[in-house]
Amino acid sequence: MADLTVDLAGVPLRNPLLLASGIWGETGASMASAYAAGAGGVVTKSIGTAPRTGYANPTVEPLGPVGFLNAMGLPNPGIEEYPAEIDVARAGGAPVIGSIFAATPREFAALARRMAETGVVALELNLSCPHARGFGSEIGRDPRRVERIVRSVVGAVDLPVLAKITPNTADPAGLARAAERGGAHAISAINTVRALAIDVDLARPILAHGLGGLSGPAIKPVGLACVWQIYEAVQIPIVGIGGIGSAEDALEYLLAGARAVQIGTALSGPGVALFGTIARELSARLDALGIDRWEAAVGRAHRPAPGPSAARSPFPGPSRMAEPRGTP
Ligand SMILES: Cc1cc2nc3c(=O)[nH]c(=O)nc-3n(C[C@H](O)[C@H](O)[C@H](O)COP(=O)(O)O)c2cc1C
Numbered sequence: 001m002a003d004l005t006v007d008l009a010g011v012p013l014r015n016p017l018l019l020a021s022g023i024w025g026e027t028g029a030s031m032a033s034a035y036a037a038g039a040g041g042v043v044t045k046s047i048g049t050a051p052r053t054g055y056a057n058p059t060v061e062p063l064g065p066v067g068f069l070n071a072m073g074l075p076n077p078g079i080e081e082y083p084a085e086i087d088v089a090r091a092g093g094a095p096v097i098g099s100i101f102a103a104t105p106r107e108f109a110a111l112a113r114r115m116a117e118t119g120v121v122a123l124e125l126n127l128s129c130p131h132a133r134g135f136g137s138e139i140g141r142d143p144r145r146v147e148r149i150v151r152s153v154v155g156a157v158d159l160p161v162l163a164k165i166t167p168n169t170a171d172p173a174g175l176a177r178a179a180e181r182g183g184a185h186a187i188s189a190i191n192t193v194r195a196l197a198i199d200v201d202l203a204r205p206i207l208a209h210g211l212g213g214l215s216g217p218a219i220k221p222v223g224l225a226c227v228w229q230i231y232e233a234v235q236i237p238i239v240g241i242g243g244i245g246s247a248e249d250a251l252e253y254l255l256a257g258a259r260a261v262q263i264g265t266a267l268s269g270p271g272v273a274l275f276g277t278i279a280r281e282l283s284a285r286l287d288a289l290g291i292d293r294w295e296a297a298v299g300r301a302h303r304p305a306p307g308p309s310a311a312r313s314p315f316p317g318p319s320r321m322a323e324p325r326g327t328p
Contacts, residue, residue, distance in 0.1 A: 002286035020264030028088020035094035038276030067216015071209035105152035128166035128191030143178035150182030173233035231257025247281035
């Protein structure tokens with residue numbers, strides 16, 4: 001069986017499949033259940049300095065096969081309350097990555113210190129939530145602010161720091177470079193893609209907040225493109241996120257440059273059992289591909305093609321169309 005173990009910026013994981021922030025990770029018990037079901041680790045929901053109630057309902061809208069639209073508004077109990085949940089997840093054996101959000105480098109650093117005391121194995125900085133005023137992508141789309149925030153957190157704690165980057169920008173790789181300059185140990189990409197759905201009968205947006213963030217199958221190609229570009233821009237490891245729901249999806253991210261992946265929206269149907277299913281399928285698929293270690297194939301799709309490759313396009317090119325049919 002292929003070896004799925006991963007070293008993520010110094011953190012050993014039994015496999016590369018992590019629970020994404022904000023989905024299923026509300027309580028310690030739910031994080032522990034993801035780990036028991038086969039996840040390699042879990043990311044907490046994003047925690048702030050003080051409790052926040054978030055936006056009014058509706059905050060989440062399923063969009064059929066496209067995925068989910070959400071604008072939760074970063075509801076969370078605050079850093080003084082949340083460590084009890086981390087204790088429960090850790091008691092279940094899960095390596096826990098603590099996700100935090102704040103508005104300034106100083107607030108990020110103070111929050112990071114407090115989160116580091118809870119026994120998390122790493123921090124993930126939410127620089128990318130697309131719908132929270134004063135937080136997330138509102139600050140995270142400015143590379144100078146990203147660099148300053150990351151530097152301030154890296155200077156404050158003795159843990160690996162993952163910077164979670166927004167896709168809602170012209171240059172996600174530039175944001176990743178800024179995070180790397182600030183000392184980030186890894187990049188997480190991507191958070192949700194800014195999106196909207198309208199209720200035609202009511203003639204207003206479906207979500208109470210109006211704009212939201214899209215997750216699920218529709219954003220996989222966007223996440224892959226970001227990971228691809230970031231892989232070519234930085235030296236630090238990348239955690240791929242966005243629309244992953246199968247071993248094949250995870251492999252695409254691996255080949256694009258991801259050392260680990262996070263899974264969120266896809267859990268909405270099968271629940272956390274999906275982690276075990278994907279881990280098993282991943283081993284079998286790597287075996288079939290002749291790859292004995294997941295880590296050995298990180299970024300493999302960036303290799304130059306071995307030579308003139310046979311076209312796999314379903315559309316015949318001009319020269320093939322010109323070939324007379326039936327001639328040897
Ligand atoms: C309901 C919901 C809540 C989320 N909350 C957070 C959050 O608190 N912090 C964060 O960094 N990302 C949050 N995300 C983004 C996810 O972690 C992930 O980046 C995104 O959903 C793409 O992955 P997916 O397609 O597998 O869901 C949330 C996503 C959803 C759907």
